[in-house]
Amino acid sequence: xxELVLMKGNEAVGEAAIRAGCRFFFGYPITPQNxxxxxxxxxxxxxxxxxxxxxxxVAAINMVYGAAAAGVRVMTSSSxxxxxxxxxxxxxxxxxxxxxxxVNIMRGGPGLGTIQPAQSDYxxxxxxxxxxxxxxxxxxxxTVQEMVDLTGLALDRADHYxxxxxxxxxxxxxxxxxxxxxxxxxxxxxLPVKPWATDGRRGGxxxxxxxxxxxAEACEEHNRRLQAKYREMEAGEQRWEAAWADDAEVLVxxxxxxxxxxRTALEGLRDRRLAVGLFRPIxxxxxxxxxxxxxxxxxxxxxxxxxEMSAGQMVEDVRSVVCxxxxxxxxxxxxxxxxxxxxxxQHVTAVYEGGAINAGCx
Amino acid sequence: MRVAFERPAGLxxxxxxxxxxxxxxxxxxxxxxxITELGVADRTIGVAPVGCSVLAYDYFDYDMIQASHGRAxxxxxxxxxxxPDRTVFAYQGDGDLASIGMAEIIHAAAxxxxxxVIFINNAIYGMxxxxxxxxxxxxxxxxxxxxxxxxxxxxxxxxxxxxxxxxRGVAYLARYPLTKPPEIGRARNAIRKAFQTQLAGKxxxxxxxxxxxxxxxxxxxxxxxxxxxxxxxxxxxxxxxRDGPEDPGGGPSRKRVG
Ligand SMILES: Cc1ncc(C[n+]2csc(CCOP(=O)(O)OP(=O)(O)O)c2C)c(N)n1
Ligand code: SF4
Numbered sequence: 001x002x003e004l005v006l007m008k009g010n011e012a013v014g015e016a017a018i019r020a021g022c023r024f025f026f027g028y029p030i031t032p033q034n035x036x037x038x039x040x041x042x043x044x045x046x047x048x049x050x051x052x053x054x055x056x057x058v059a060a061i062n063m064v065y066g067a068a069a070a071g072v073r074v075m076t077s078s079s080x081x082x083x084x085x086x087x088x089x090x091x092x093x094x095x096x097x098x099x100x101x102x103v104n105i106m107r108g109g110p111g112l113g114t115i116q117p118a119q120s121d122y123x124x125x126x127x128x129x130x131x132x133x134x135x136x137x138x139x140x141x142x143t144v145q146e147m148v149d150l151t152g153l154a155l156d157r158a159d160h161y162x163x164x165x166x167x168x169x170x171x172x173x174x175x176x177x178x179x180x181x182x183x184x185x186x187x188x189x190x191l192p193v194k195p196w197a198t199d200g201r202r203g204g205x206x207x208x209x210x211x212x213x214x215x216a217e218a219c220e221e222h223n224r225r226l227q228a229k230y231r232e233m234e235a236g237e238q239r240w241e242a243a244w245a246d247d248a249e250v251l252v253x254x255x256x257x258x259x260x261x262x263r264t265a266l267e268g269l270r271d272r273r274l275a276v277g278l279f280r281p282i283x284x285x286x287x288x289x290x291x292x293x294x295x296x297x298x299x300x301x302x303x304x305x306x307x308e309m310s311a312g313q314m315v316e317d318v319r320s321v322v323c324x325x326x327x328x329x330x331x332x333x334x335x336x337x338x339x340x341x342x343x344x345x346q347h348v349t350a351v352y353e354g355g356a357i358n359a360g361c362x
Numbered sequence: 363m364r365v366a367f368e369r370p371a372g373l374x375x376x377x378x379x380x381x382x383x384x385x386x387x388x389x390x391x392x393x394x395x396x397i398t399e400l401g402v403a404d405r406t407i408g409v410a411p412v413g414c415s416v417l418a419y420d421y422f423d424y425d426m427i428q429a430s431h432g433r434a435x436x437x438x439x440x441x442x443x444x445x446p447d448r449t450v451f452a453y454q455g456d457g458d459l460a461s462i463g464m465a466e467i468i469h470a471a472a473x474x475x476x477x478x479v480i481f482i483n484n485a486i487y488g489m490x491x492x493x494x495x496x497x498x499x500x501x502x503x504x505x506x507x508x509x510x511x512x513x514x515x516x517x518x519x520x521x522x523x524x525x526x527x528x529x530r531g532v533a534y535l536a537r538y539p540l541t542k543p544p545e546i547g548r549a550r551n552a553i554r555k556a557f558q559t560q561l562a563g564k565x566x567x568x569x570x571x572x573x574x575x576x577x578x579x580x581x582x583x584x585x586x587x588x589x590x591x592x593x594x595x596x597x598x599x600x601x602x603x604r605d606g607p608e609d610p611g612g613g614p615s616r617k618r619v620g
Contacts, residue, residue, distance in 0.1 A: 024444060050443045054436065055469035062433035062466070066440020069427045070407070070448075074440070092430050198425035198441075200405035200448045208419045210428040 002181050009144045010035035010077075010174040012182075013103055013167065014043060016151035017075050021186045022101065023049030024074040026063035028056055028082060031115040032171035033105035036077040047185075057082040061089030061102075068098035069209040071197025073155055073188065077103035079171070080121050081112065083129075090164055091130030094226070095211030099158035101151070102136075103167045105174040108309075108336035116336025117171035117257060122313035125168050126285040133223055135230045137165040137237060138284040140255040144178035150282070152183060159192065161233060168284060170309065172257045172338060233286055240288035241280045244270060245295050248277025250352045253292070253318050254307045255281050258339065262307055265345040274352050275300075284314070289321040296325055305329045305351045307344055309337070370394045372403055374423045383576040383583020385540040386415050389482060392546070393451070394422065396554045400561065406449040407441050409434045413455035414488040414575075432463025435470035438477045449560060451478040457487045460496040460520050467526075467568075474531030474565035474607070478556045481522060481568055483537075484575040485594060492578035496520045499597055504578070519597065523570045527603045533565035535604040539572035539590050545600070555605065565607050572598055 007015065014025075014036050025040040037053065044051040054060035060076050067074040078086065083104045093100055104125065108118035123129075125138045137157050139150040147169060154165035198207050213219035243263065245251065254262045259280040269276050279295065281288050295301060303326050306315040315330045322328050331347040333339045369375065372394030380386045397403050403424060410418035412431035419426035429437040434452035442450045459467050459481050470477065486504055487493040494504040494511060497519050501510045511519070523537040536552035539545050549571055556567035572594045574586035581589060 024440075026440065052439065052443060052473075055465050058433065059436040059439075059466050059469065062430065062436035063440035063443070065429070065433075066409070066427065066437035066442075067444040068440070069437070070441045070444035072444040074444070088430055089433070096428070198407050198427050199445055200407060201425050202404050206423055206425050208426045208428070210419055210426075212416060212428055 002183060004179055004181055006177055006179050007144060008035055008175060008177050009147045009169065010105065011039045012144050012147045012180050013077070013151050013169070014039040015182060016148040017101065017155065018043060018047060018049065019183050019185050020073070020152040020155045021188045021191050022073040022075050022155055023047060023188055024067045024072050025049070025051050025076065026054050026060040026067070026074070027076050027078065028054050028060050030079045030082045032107055032117070032174050033077050033079045033103070035174065036103065036105070057085035058089065061086040064100045065089055065093055065096070065098060068093065068100045069096070069198050071194040071199050073159070073191065075101035075103065075155070077105065079105045079107045080109050080118070083121060083124065087130035090136070091132050091134060092211055093164040094134035094136065095132060096209050097162040098164065098209065099162050100164045101155050101158060101167065102164060103169065106168065106170040108334065114336035115171065117309060117338060118334065118336055119170060119256060119258065119309040120311070120313065120334065121168065122284065122308070122310060125166055126287070134226065135163070135233070135285055137161070137163060137233060138168055139165065140168045140282060140284050141173060142256050142259045142280065144173070144176060145180045147173060148180050148182060157237060161229060163229065163233070168256065170257050237283055238286050238288040238291065239282035240291050241282060242277065242291070242295065244277040245279060247275050247300065249275040249300055250303050250305060250348060251277050251279055251295060251301045252305050252307060252348055253279045253281070253314070255284060255314065258307050258309055261339060261341050262344055265341040265348060268341065268345055269348060274349065276348055276352060281314070287317050289317070292318070292321050296322060301326055303327050303329065303351050305331060305348055307331045307339065307347070309333055309339070371398045372423050374421055376420055378421055379417060380414065381577045383574060383586055384414070385571070385573040386482060388540045388546060389480060389571050389573065390418065390421055392550045392553050393453070393480060396550065396557055397424070397449070399554065400557055402449045402561070405447070406451070407445070409438045409441070409450070409452040411452070411454045411458040412489070413458050415453055415455065415482065416489065418453055432458050432461070433466055434458065435463065435466040435475070435477070435479060439470055439473070439475050442475060442477050446476070449557065451480060451557070453480045454482065455488065456481070456483045456485065456495045456497040460522050468529060471526050471529045471566045471568070472531045474533070476560055476563055476565055478560045479568040480553065481570040482573045483522065483570050483598065484573040484578070485519070486575050486578040488575045488578050497522070499593060521598060523598075523603050526568060530608050531566050532568070532604050533607040534559040534567035536602045537570040537572065537598060538600045539595055540574070541587050541590050548600070552602065570598070572600070
């Protein structure tokens with residue numbers, strides 16, 4: 001049975017993971033995601049689950065690797081600097097084809113940066129982050145409800161593809177409280193079995209979890225298999241939402257927290273009869289480029305504005321889809337500053353009126 | 363014809379890539395013999411490190427997981443927490459365990475993780491071509507301490523067993539050289555006790571094996587064995603450091619997967 005409760009984004013992620021059958025959490029404290037490990041430390045024992053506070057993010061991601069190899073649903077969470085430390089482990093998860101959920105509640109960087117919300121880990125999340133040619137399934141919630149829904153989806157898709165998945169949230173989403181519908185509790189024993197898991201050979205042949213291929217040709221063959229899997233994900237896992245896109249002359253592209261702020265700004269502009277619309281990628285990888293290109297092909301859109309809490313990261317993917325057909329402007333705030341609906345509205349208006357196409361990053 | 367010597371069950375029929383005179387092979391054999399003897403082969407999961415023994419997943423006939431450099435204890439923690447009724451061991455070299463992975467080994471020990479770690483101390487980085495290890499002895503030549511390790515420049519060699527002896531949560535801890543048959547017998551005994559400690563749910567167990575690297579040391583196999591006896595053993599004294607948990611009941615709560 002579904003239930004409606006008021007929850008903080010961070011706690012909602014934890015509860016959603018448990019409801020999706022995840023009983024293992026390994027993590028290390030870092031603001032602004034501490035509510036996730038704190039929640040898991042009291043909630044997991046209630047459902048016979050395991051919570052371990054690891055000695056570091058490096059250890060945490062390797063515990064995740066071990067538990068994933070053993071065949072259980074498992075997750076970790078952190079925020080930007082901690083996610084940087086996990087990158088080698090994430091590359092190993094991808095290389096060994098192990099499913100796991102990683103949550104990044106982003107804060108401003110670079111370096112120690114700030115504990116305020118940001119979106120400046122987009123490149124790291126969707127372009128690799130760790131070494132080697134690999135991809136993560138990357139989901140960007142923009143409400144607490146979506147934190148819940150995408151957590152369940154990410155765990156499910158991770159298992160399906162035997163690939164790590166990442167929830168890319170930010171400090172604002174993590175800290176805000178909203179009413180959410182929680183799905184019913186599912187039980188680990190009802191999840192599909194994983195015949196590849198190294199859980200003891202039990203009379204059968206031994207299994208190996210590994211990403212080492214000493215011969216170049218064998219390693220290339222492994223890469224080919226991985227790439228074929230990524231093409232499959234590209235075909236089946238693109239997710240997005242569009243609002244007022246049918247008559248839009250200026251299309252705003254934003255994800256997560258910023259998409260929410262843009263929506264508020266655009267509501268105001270639509271009231272003033274500006275033909276502006278919103279395109280919100282929900283999966284950041286695979287990027288919903290074809291859907292965006294489809295909107296552009298209709299011919300009404302004369303300019304695109306990308307808004308991010310970064311110096312301009314997703315805008316590169318948007319530009320490669322738009323491919324020069326219309327101008328692409330960018331507006332970004334960095335370092336933990338959250339743009340207001342008013343300032344977004346001003347920039348959209350400026351683009352709408354034909355100016356400020358090159359609105360840079362503040 | 364009588365078979366006088368054969369490959370133990372638990373090792374695959376696969377030629378190893380270890381150099382002649384390298385004692386990694388002996389360590390593998392001892393582990394396989396003990397696991398067979400304890401009858402847990404079908405529910406054992408091994409964690410192979412980065413290092414010369416990176417291909418251990420090919421040599422052991424158990425479910426095996428290859429870990430990143432230094433993180434085998436964390437990987438083994440993840441496996442054991444997910445599957446508390448399985449036997450989980452990690453196999454690590456000295457660069458792996460005592461340099462890049464020092465945090466992971468100390469904290470796995472401090473948590474009293476119910477896993478077994480086999481630690482190969484050969485005083486050098488074998489796989490990458492003979493660089494200095496945290497266990498490289500004073501005066502020892504390596505490719506990155508070409509003038510011989512000197513304390514003011516390269517610091518002192520770490521004694522891992524002595525370090526771990528301080529850590530509550532360690533339930534079995536021993537060090538033996540893989541040199542002559544009596545020593546190898548003692549090492550085998552220690553490995554058995556370490557696994558028995560795990561099977562009894564008593565907590566963290568580790569056996570340090572003083573091992574040869576004739577290639578990295580630039581010695582013949584015979585010279586290498588003598589060097590273990592004459593140079594390594596005095597600095598790394600063999601023996602049992604801990605047999606039984608210091609704090610019974612102080613280990614982590616081990617919950618069944620629900
Ligand atoms: C993150 C990372 N750093 C460095 C390496 C390179 N590397 C591979 S093995 C090794 C040292 C192995 O030495 P040791 O653990 O003593 O094992 P041995 O080869 O002597 O058995 C190093 C530094 C690596 N694979 N990964
Ligand atoms: S390099 Fe050294 S440790 Fe590695 S296999 Fe050869 S002798 Fe053994």
